[in-house]
Amino acid sequence: MKTVTVLPFKGTDGEVFGDVLLGSLQSAKVDGVPYFEVKTLQGVTANTRSLGKDELAAAVKLGEQLGVQAVYVGTVTIARIVPQKRQEQRTRCLESGGFLKKCKQEQNYTVMCEKVVLDYAVAPQVVDVKSSKIVYSDNLTEQAYYDGCEGEVQTSNYDEVSGIEKSLGASIGALGSLFGGKKKPAADANAVPDVWTPDALTAATRLRLAERVRRHVAPYVTKVSVTFKFEAPDLAPDVKSRFKGAGEFAKAGQVEQACGRWLDLSAGANAQSSALQYNLGVCAEVQDDLPKALEFYKKAEALQDRPDKDIGDAVKRARERLANNNTAN
Numbered sequence: 001m002k003t004v005t006v007l008p009f010k011g012t013d014g015e016v017f018g019d020v021l022l023g024s025l026q027s028a029k030v031d032g033v034p035y036f037e038v039k040t041l042q043g044v045t046a047n048t049r050s051l052g053k054d055e056l057a058a059a060v061k062l063g064e065q066l067g068v069q070a071v072y073v074g075t076v077t078i079a080r081i082v083p084q085k086r087q088e089q090r091t092r093c094l095e096s097g098g099f100l101k102k103c104k105q106e107q108n109y110t111v112m113c114e115k116v117v118l119d120y121a122v123a124p125q126v127v128d129v130k131s132s133k134i135v136y137s138d139n140l141t142e143q144a145y146y147d148g149c150e151g152e153v154q155t156s157n158y159d160e161v162s163g164i165e166k167s168l169g170a171s172i173g174a175l176g177s178l179f180g181g182k183k184k185p186a187a188d189a190n191a192v193p194d195v196w197t198p199d200a201l202t203a204a205t206r207l208r209l210a211e212r213v214r215r216h217v218a219p220y221v222t223k224v225s226v227t228f229k230f231e232a233p234d235l236a237p238d239v240k241s242r243f244k245g246a247g248e249f250a251k252a253g254q255v256e257q258a259c260g261r262w263l264d265l266s267a268g269a270n271a272q273s274s275a276l277q278y279n280l281g282v283c284a285e286v287q288d289d290l291p292k293a294l295e296f297y298k299k300a301e302a303l304q305d306r307p308d309k310d311i312g313d314a315v316k317r318a319r320e321r322l323a324n325n326n327t328a329n
Contacts, residue, residue, distance in 0.1 A: 001070040001128065001135075003037045007059065009122070011076035017122060017206050021072060024210040028218040035218050039066045056127060056134070063129035070135075072213075074124035078141070081198045084115040088149055113149035116198055118142075120205045124213050140212055142205050146196055154196055158204065226282050227310055228258070232275035234303075239270055259283035274303035278311050285318060294318040 006022040008015040028035040041062075055073075063071040087110050093103035119141075126136035148154030230247040232240055246261035262279050270276060281296030297314045304311060 001126075002035060003039070003068045004070045004072060005039045005041065005063065005066050005068045006072040007041070007062070009074045009076055009124075011079070013079035013120075013202075013206070014074075014076040017076050017210070018072075018074075020206045021124070021210040021213055024207070024214045025072075025218070028214055039068055041066075056132065059127045060129050060132045063127065069129055071127040071129060072124065073127060074122060076120070076122045077139075078119050078121035079202070080119045081202065082117045082119075083198070084117065086113050086115075087111070088113050111149045111151065113147070115145055115147040116201060117145040118198070118201050118205055120144075120202070120209065122209055122213075126217060136217060138213075138216065140209050142209055144201055144205050146201060148196075156196075158201075226285060226314075228279050228282055229275040229310065232273050234273045234275065235265075235270060239265060243273075243276065255283070255286060259286075272303060274300045274308070274311070277303060278308075278314065281314060281318070285314075290318055290322045294322060 004025060006018050006025065009018040009021075022038060022040070025036045026034065026038045059071045059073055063069075089108055090111055091106050091108055093105070094107050095105040096103045098104075120143075121139065121141040123137070123139045125134050127133070128135045144156070144158050146154055146156040146158070228247060228250050230244060230251075232243045235243055242261065242265060246258045246265070248258075249255075249261065250258035259280070262276060262283065266276055266280060277296050278300035281293045281300060284290075284293035284296055294315065297311060297318055300311050301308075301315055
């Protein structure tokens with residue numbers, strides 16, 4: 001469903017969010033070509049007060065009038081900024097001297113500080129005009145903040161809120177999209193804007209949530225960090241050398257060769273090697289076989305007698321990617 005329109009969202013900030021989502025869909029490209037044909041509502045009036053049965057029919061009728069395949073609707077349920085002002089004490093040196101420049105006189109003073117917290121939640125939906133059914137629905141939330149005191153460096157969790165891509169090590173096939181295919185996000189999709197005012201923080205979060213919607217309904221490719229293990233203490237000495245030899249192929253970028261050799265080692269007693277099972281999981285994940293990857297990762301985890309961060313992270317990552325695939329499909 002590539003020919004679409006976006007109705008104004010309901011709720012506080014809904015109309016603005018709808019415009020941001022429209023722009024996000026317009027920016028989606030595959031090989032430099034726009035993925036969506038986005039039609040605007042210029043000259044069209046639509047009642048989007050709620051998405052009950054009558055409003056669903058109205059959205060379908062409007063979609064038919066515009067000649068689109070899908071209509072985006074929804075509600076911004078929370079758009080709340082909470083400033084938290086406080087005072088903090090600081091100490092500065094007024095006079096120092098001596099060989100070590102030791103402070104001889106200090107002064108206590110007060111600085112004004114503020115933490116601004118934004119809670120934002122939106123419930124987007126996609127109406128299939130042909131079937132008159134809602135084919136996508138989600139509830140997306142973000143909490144972002146910035147914090148700082150006068151004359152000091154400010155901090156923010158904006159880099160940590162969901163949706164920031166980690167462009168790392170091995171490229172792995174991305175989550176399946178609702179409408180099929182895979183793509184690389186627009187070059188500026190992950191740019192982190194300045195967020196040091198309430199308006200700027202809100203604008204950045206709107207954009208981030210709109211990008212999350214877009215990634216649910218348009219193809220893309222993401223990169224995930226995966227790490228092979230190059231030591232397997234739980235293997236017999238003669239097998240260890242073959243395990244390490246396979247790892248040399250992985251280090252040289254010949255992952256297919258490495259994976260084939262690890263697979264050849266996986267019969268019999270060697271199957272009880274946690275490191276070997278983990279590497280086979282990485283091989284399956286690189287091939288985008290997430291069910292098989294999770295199976296290998298869970299075997300590796302079961303064979304551990306103590307927590308292993310790489311294995312724990314891999315199990316969590318595979319589960320999350322599978323869940324996202326199921327949601328998109």
